[in-house]
Amino acid sequence: xxxxxxxxxxxxxxxxxxxxxxxxxxxxxxxxxxxxxxxxxxxxxxxxxxxxxxxxxxxxxxxxxxxxxxxxxxxxxxxxxxxxxxxxxxxxxxxxxxxxxxxxxxxxxxxxxxxxxxxxxxxxxxxxxxxxxxxxxxxxxxxx
Amino acid sequence: xxxxxxxxxxxxxxxxxxxxxxxxxxxxxxxxxxxxxxxxxxxxxxxxxxxxxxxxxxxxxxxxxxxxxxxxxxxxxxxxxxxxxxxxxxxxxxxxxxxxxxxxxxxxxxxxxxxxxxxxxxxxxxxxxxxxxxxxxxxxxxxxxxxxxxxxxxxxxxxxxxxxxxxxxxxxxxxxxxxxxxxxxxxxxxxxxxxxxxxxxxxxxxxxxxxxxxxxxxxxxxxxxxxxxxxxxxxxxxxxxxxxxxxxxxxxxxxxxxxxxxxxxxxxxxxxxxxxxxxxxxxxxxxxxxxxxxxxxxxxxxxxxxxxxxxxxxxxxxxxxxxxxxxxxxxxxxxxxxxxxxxxxxxxxxxxxxxxxxxxxxxxxxxxxxxxxxxxxxxxxxxxxxxxxxxxxxxxxxxxxxxxxxxxxxxxxxxxxxxxxxxxxxxxxxxxxxxxxxxxxxxxxxxxxxxxxxxxxxxxxxxxxxxxxxxxxxxxxxxxxxxxxxxxxxxxxxxxxxxxxxxxxxxxxxxxxxxxxxxxxxxxxxxxxxxxxxxxxxxxxxxxxxxxxxxxxxxxxxxxxxxxxxxxxxxxxxxxxxxxxxxxxxxxxxxxxxxxxxxxxxxxxxxxxxxxxxxxxxxxxxxxxxxxxxxxxxxxxxxxxxxxxxxxxxxxxxxxxxxxxxxxxxxxxxxxxxxxxxxxxxxxxxxxxxxxxxxxxxxxxxxxxx
Numbered sequence: 001x002x003x004x005x006x007x008x009x010x011x012x013x014x015x016x017x018x019x020x021x022x023x024x025x026x027x028x029x030x031x032x033x034x035x036x037x038x039x040x041x042x043x044x045x046x047x048x049x050x051x052x053x054x055x056x057x058x059x060x061x062x063x064x065x066x067x068x069x070x071x072x073x074x075x076x077x078x079x080x081x082x083x084x085x086x087x088x089x090x091x092x093x094x095x096x097x098x099x100x101x102x103x104x105x106x107x108x109x110x111x112x113x114x115x116x117x118x119x120x121x122x123x124x125x126x127x128x129x130x131x132x133x134x135x136x137x138x139x140x141x142x143x144x
Numbered sequence: 145x146x147x148x149x150x151x152x153x154x155x156x157x158x159x160x161x162x163x164x165x166x167x168x169x170x171x172x173x174x175x176x177x178x179x180x181x182x183x184x185x186x187x188x189x190x191x192x193x194x195x196x197x198x199x200x201x202x203x204x205x206x207x208x209x210x211x212x213x214x215x216x217x218x219x220x221x222x223x224x225x226x227x228x229x230x231x232x233x234x235x236x237x238x239x240x241x242x243x244x245x246x247x248x249x250x251x252x253x254x255x256x257x258x259x260x261x262x263x264x265x266x267x268x269x270x271x272x273x274x275x276x277x278x279x280x281x282x283x284x285x286x287x288x289x290x291x292x293x294x295x296x297x298x299x300x301x302x303x304x305x306x307x308x309x310x311x312x313x314x315x316x317x318x319x320x321x322x323x324x325x326x327x328x329x330x331x332x333x334x335x336x337x338x339x340x341x342x343x344x345x346x347x348x349x350x351x352x353x354x355x356x357x358x359x360x361x362x363x364x365x366x367x368x369x370x371x372x373x374x375x376x377x378x379x380x381x382x383x384x385x386x387x388x389x390x391x392x393x394x395x396x397x398x399x400x401x402x403x404x405x406x407x408x409x410x411x412x413x414x415x416x417x418x419x420x421x422x423x424x425x426x427x428x429x430x431x432x433x434x435x436x437x438x439x440x441x442x443x444x445x446x447x448x449x450x451x452x453x454x455x456x457x458x459x460x461x462x463x464x465x466x467x468x469x470x471x472x473x474x475x476x477x478x479x480x481x482x483x484x485x486x487x488x489x490x491x492x493x494x495x496x497x498x499x500x501x502x503x504x505x506x507x508x509x510x511x512x513x514x515x516x517x518x519x520x521x522x523x524x525x526x527x528x529x530x531x532x533x534x535x536x537x538x539x540x541x542x543x544x545x546x547x548x549x550x551x552x553x554x555x556x557x558x559x560x561x562x563x564x565x566x567x568x569x570x571x572x573x574x575x576x577x578x579x580x581x582x583x584x585x586x587x588x589x590x591x592x593x594x595x596x597x598x599x600x601x602x603x604x605x606x607x608x609x610x611x612x613x614x615x616x617x618x619x620x621x622x623x624x625x626x627x628x629x630x631x632x633x634x635x636x637x638x639x640x641x642x643x644x645x646x647x648x649x650x651x652x653x654x655x656x657x658x659x660x661x662x663x664x665x666x667x668x669x670x671x672x673x674x675x676x677x678x679x680x681x682x683x684x685x686x687x688x689x690x691x692x693x694x695x696x697x698x699x700x701x702x703x704x705x706x707x708x709x710x711x712x713x714x715x716x717x718x719x720x721x722x723x724x725x726x727x728x729x730x731x732x733x734x735x736x737x738x739x740x741x742x743x744x745x746x747x748x749x750x751x752x753x754x755x756x757x758x759x760x761x762x763x764x765x766x767x768x769x770x771x772x773x774x775x776x777x778x779x780x781x782x783x784x785x786x787x788x789x790x791x792x793x794x795x796x797x798x799x800x801x802x803x804x805x806x807x808x809x810x811x812x813x814x815x816x817x818x819x820x821x822x823x824x825x826x827x828x829x830x831x832x833x834x835x836x837x838x839x840x841x842x843x844x845x846x847x848x849x850x
Binding site: 015029037039 | 203207387388389390391392393395396446447449450452462464465585586587703706707714715717718742743744745746747748749796827828830831833835837838839840841842843844846847848
C-alpha cells in the first residue's frame with residue numbers, strides 16, 4: 001500500500017513497484033484528430049507537408065530552403081513506382097546549394113546516410129556500396 | 145517525429161543516388177556520345193522501393209540526353225551573349241568618347257568594371273535573357289547562386305526594369321549609385337524606351353547585361369533596408385524561432401532581425417550550465433559545449449553563413465534572415481508601421497514581432513551602494529556576462545550569489561563545482577528557506593538545498609540584504625537579521641525585468657500583474673504587432689493569463705508568433721516545458737504552472753543509480769534532452785566527471801512526479817529525475833480534468849521504469 005504523508009497543503013505518496021503494477025484507471029480525454037490547434041508532425045492531416053515541423057530543423061528555412069522544399073514536395077507527391085524518381089533535378093539543385101554552405105549542411109551527414117542506405121536497400125547490399133563509391137569519386141565534378 | 149526521421153532517411157539516399165545518377169550520366173554521355181554504359185540499375189533502387197530493370201536503362205538514357213541538351217543550350221547561349229556584349233561595349237566606348245562630358249566619366253569606368261564582372265558572370269550562365277534588339281537589352285540578373293538554377297532564358301524588356309527591382313529602388317533611394325540595377329539607354333539606339341527613369345545622379349550606364357548587385361558595389365555604399373516585410377525586434381530565442389517559422393511558411397520571406405547585442409541569436413541555457421563544465425580553456429571564445437553523445441555544438445543557433453547580410457536582404461531572390469546587430473529600436477510608430485533606430489534611421493515593416501526579452505533586475509541596495517560595489521557585481525544574462533564571470537571566478541577568492549531561483553542555483557552549482565579545483569568560496573543567499581523555494585514544495589526544496597551544499601556551496605537561507613559596502617578591499621553584505629557575509633564579488637540573480645521600452649511610443653498595453661506587453665491568446669498586441677518570449681504576457685487558454693521566462697517557451701511562442709504573422713491565427717496551445725539540473729543527481733523537467741504556493745501531490749519511488757540526468761541521456765541515446773520537444777532547445781544535463789553515486793536507502797525523493805493543483809485541476813507537473821515522459825504530462829494538463837486519485841494518474845508515468 002502506498003505510504004501517504006500530509007505536510008500542510010502538500011501530500012507526499014511513496015509507492016513501490018508493486019503499488020503501481022495495476023494499470024491506471026485515470027481517464028484521459030480522447031484526442032481529437034482534427035484539432036486545429038494541436039502541434040502537428042511532418043505531414044498534416046490534409047496530406048500536406050508541415051514545413052514548420054521541428055523535425056525538419058532549419059532545412060526549410062535556411063539559404064537552401066526553397067530548393068529543399070521543391071525537392072521534398074516533389075518526392076512527397078511523387079506517384080512513380082520508384083518514389084521521387086522524377087525529382088532528380090530538384091534533388092540535384094538542392095545538393096548543389098547545400099554544398100555551398102558546408103558549415104550549415106555538414107558533410108558528415110554522409111556517414112549517417114551511408115548507414116541509412118544500408119538499411120533502406122532491399123535488393124542487394126552491394127548496391128549501396130556501389131552507389132557510395134560512385135558518389136565519392138564523382139564528388140569533385142559537382143562544380144557548376 | 146520518428147516518422148519524419150524515417151521519411152528523411154528514405155529521402156537521403158534518393159538525393160544521393162539522384163545526384164550520382166545525373167553526374168554519372170553526363171560524364172558518360174560526354175565521353176561516349178549517346179551510348180550509355182550500363183549503369184547498374186541498383187542506383188535507382190537504393191530508394192525505398194525496389195527498382196525496375198530495363199526500364200531503368202531507358203530512363204537513364206533520356207535523363208542523360210536531357211541534361212546534355214540543357215547543358216549544351218545554356219553554354220551556347222552564354223557564349224553568344226558574352227560575345228554580343230563585348231561588341232556592344234566596344235561600340236559604346238568608341239561612341240561615348242564623343243559624348244557630352246558629364247556622361248563620360250561614369251561611362252568609362254562603368255563598362256570597364258562591368259566588363260570584368262560580366263566576364264565571370266557569363267560562364268555562370270547568369271544572364272537570364274536577352275532580346276534581339278540591341279537597345280532594349282536589359283536582362284536583370286539576380287545574385288549568382290539563385291540564377292544558376294534558371295536554365296531557361298527569360299526575356300527581359302525595358303519596362304520590367306522599372307518594376308523588377310522595385311525593392312532595389314526602395315532600398316536605394318538615398319544611394320542612387322547602385323548602378324547595377326538601373327541601366328539607362330543612351331541617346332541614339334533605335335528603340336524608344338529611354339529608360340531614364342531613375343534620378344539624375346545615375347551614371348549613364350547603357351544597356352549592360354547586369355551582374356549581381358552584390359559583386360558589383362562599385363562605389364556605392366550598400367545601404368540597410370528601409371523596409372522589411374517581417375521585422376523582428378530583438379535577437380534572442382523568440383525572434384530566431386519566429387524567423388525560422390516565417391521562412392518555413394512563407395517561401396521567399398525577407399526577415400530582418402534588429403538587435404542591440406553584437407551577437408547573432410544564441411541559446412541562453414548553456415551560459416549557466418554546460419559552458420561551465422567544458423574542459424576547453426578557450427570556451428569563452430568558442431562558446432561551444434559538448435553534449436553527452438560527444439557531439440559538440442555552438443550556443444549560436446546557426447553560424448553566420450545561414451544569414452543574409454542586411455544590405456542584401458531586399459534584393460535576395462529567395463529572401464532570407466538578416467541580423468542587424470548593435471542597433472536599438474527606440475521608437476515605434478504603429479499607425480505608420482515603422483520603427484526608428486538609435487541612429488535615427490527608420491525601417492518600415494509589414495509585420496513586426498517584439499522579442500525584446502528582459503533585463504536582469506538588481507537590488508536597490510546594491511544600486512545605491514556606489515561604484516565600487518557596482519563594479520564588483522554581475523547581473524547575469526548575456527554572453528559578455530558569462531565571459532566576465534568566468535574571468536572573475538578565476539581571479540577572486542569568494543563569490544556570493546544573491547537569489548535562490550533557477551539561475552542563482554545553477555550558477556551556484558556551476559561555480560561550486562569549480563571551487564573544488566580552485567579553492568574558490570561560493571556562497572548563495574536568498575530570502576526563502578531553501579533553493580527553488582518558490583517552485584518546489586518545502587520538503588523538496590530542503591532536499592534540493594542539501595544537494596546543492598554537496599556541490600560545494602555555502603548556503604545562507606532566509607537572507608534579506610540590508611546593505612552592501614566596500615570595505616578593506618572586500619564587499620561586506622549586511623543582512624537584516626544581523627548576519628554578515630564578506631566576499632569579493634556578487635552575482636545578482638533576483639529576477640528579470642521585461643523590456644517594455646517601446647510600449648509608450650507604440651501605445652502598447654503593459655500588464656500590471658505580470659509585467660510585459662499584454663497580448664491576446666494569439667500573441668498579438670495590435671494589428672501587425674506580435675510579442676513573444678520573456679516580454680509577452682499572454683493569455684493561455686488552458687491556464688489563464690501568464691508570463692513565462694523559460695527557453696522552451698521562447699521557442700514555442702516565437703514559433704507560434706511566426707505562424708500567426710504568416711496568417712495562421714492559432715492560439716497558445718502547445719504547452720512549453722522547462723528543465724533544470726542541480727548537480728549530477730538532481731534533474732527535473734516541468735510543465736505548466738509550477739508555483740510552490742499551490743497545493744501539491746508528490747508521488748515518489750525509490751531511485752536507483754540509473755535515474756540521473758546523465759543516465760537518462762546515455763540510455764536514450766539522445767544527446768539533447770527534450771530533443772523530442774523542440775529541436776532548437778539547448779542541451780544536456782550536467783556533465784559529470786564523477787560517477788553518479790548510488791542512491792542511499794534513506795533518500796526518499798529519488799524520483800517521482802509532483803502535481804500542482806488549482807481548484808483540484810492539475811495545472812503543473814514536475815517530473816523529478818524521471819525523463820522522456822513529457823508528452824504524458826502535457827496531455828494531462830491539456831485535458832484539464834479533475835482527477836480523484838492522483839496516484840492513479842501517476843501510474844501513467846511508470847516512474848519505476850527507466
